Amino acid sequence: MSPGEKLDPIPDSFILQPPVFHPVVPYVTTIFGGLHAGKMVMLQGVVPLDAHRFQVDFQCGCSLCPRPDIAFHFNPRFHTTKPHVICNTLHGGRWQREARWPHLALWRGSSFLILFLFGNEEVKVSVNGQHFLHFRYRLPLSHVDSLGIFGDILVEAVGFLNISPFVEGSREYPVGHEAPCSHALPQGLWPGQVIIVRGLVLQEPKHFTVSLRDQAAHAPVTFRASFADGTLAWISRWGQKKLISAPFLFYPQRFFEVLLLCQEGGLKLALNGQGLGATSVNQQALEQLRELRISGSVQLYCVHS
Template sequence: MSPEEKLDPLPDNFILQPPVFYPVIPYVTTIFGGLHTGKMVMLQGVVPQNALRFQVDFQCGCSVQPRPDIAIHFNPRFHTTKPHVICNTLHGGRWQAEARWPGLALQRGASFLILFLFGNEAVKVSVNGHHFLHYPYRLPLSRVDTLGIFGDILVKAVGFLNINPFMEGGREYPVGHPFLLKNPRLEVPCSRALPRGLWPGQVIIVRGLVLQESKDFTLSLRDRSAYVPVTLRASFTDRTLAWISPWGRKKLILAPFLFYPQRFFEVLLLCHEGGLKLALNGQGLGATSLDQRALEAAGASDQWQYP
């Protein structure tokens, strides 16, 4: 794409906020589009061995003076005899009554994955895949537009996610089993085995940033004999997205083309009986049919190429 060429306009619901890797703490960032019901924020990192406390604040603005209101203050504390979490709200410069949760599921020196899921009346927080607390809103969620992270914490990644695009009215994010990497970047082309094969209900998630001089992006499933039952291909030449069969037949997918230089993307593939369902940037885009035996055989590995 030439520098003079403009990006095609995309519906707002196709535009995702890029993840942030290894931010310097304290860290404050704008939440694109603010918070709303169904949105999620994921925090992945490590609690330092000598940690005393840290906090994750969902703020109404980012001013220093006066201090902004904080709709949701999530504050794990490790320096007491019994580690616990405090949640609170700062309004007009005054803290309200604390809400306390014992049995903190975070440990010094251990990795963690925290997911904040914003519902109609409360935020739900899960730690390492298990529900930990819910905190009712005391300020309107629509006022929140800033995320702040402070204190004794090493953050590896911050992600901004949508609701499950594969479930009608679903509010949980698709469960995945990510490859745990010291460096969040993968060299491509690459191939990775699916540890437990491919079965109905499994979700494959690929997130990335398009390079400046990309030609195409392909995501293929194959078995141990290198047979490829299906390939998902995004072509930068004609700006099309399509399923490619083993015989080279192309089935176009009618959707906005969102693979542009320097733009973040998320591809989700959901395996179900008889095929795969596709979602791009949180929006379901239909499915492709596959023989169940082909799906089971394709569980050996998946591969993506991204020049």
């Protein structure tokens, strides 16, 4: 995308809910809108060196007692001589006939990317880009509304997508835009307005910058993430840098979500759901902003203001 080219508005209906980063296991969350054919759940993480087993459960509810039905139970096991995966369904408190898959493409101490692709009659599971198994539903997919992750696993990210990008002919999954790009702010910014930027960090990132510019191309405020030294900073229009004291939550080939909340006298920043503080900008300057400018080592999927 050329520096002067505008980024067309991209509908983010393909994103069910914001991605979750580094949740504490055991972890249970609601799947917004439930499950139906075409939806996809992405799981990124690491198998600990001493792992015995972990499980990913697509549940019909999240109660502890009675235990909810589990439409799809995905259970890698590492403590046996031949690591394998068990899949099953829990209905009415009883496990059904289990299915076993050998040749598990997961290893202790290794990172992984697992995709659960939900079709009309079965779920397909890929591990590290390779198809691994498919499991035919025994309970209606429409009953599933919760995701549970348990056991020996370090979860880095959980993503929820409305339409699988691998469905042939699908038009609802947008094509990512390479930075740099810009997004018009025809009426400036006002208190209560939220800017949302969602995207993917590239393989070998150098920096990521979000700046707000007025009609004279001045940038009263800029947010910058520097991958070389792992720092986050606000940059003033005169080039002054103010470091943000917060964890660096950008990772190569990981999804991210940046939120900028406009308030009286400044902007609040959140990254992947975590507040990172604020910067001061007078209200007159905020009202005169006309362009959101994004550059750096990222691919953009959604820009809203």
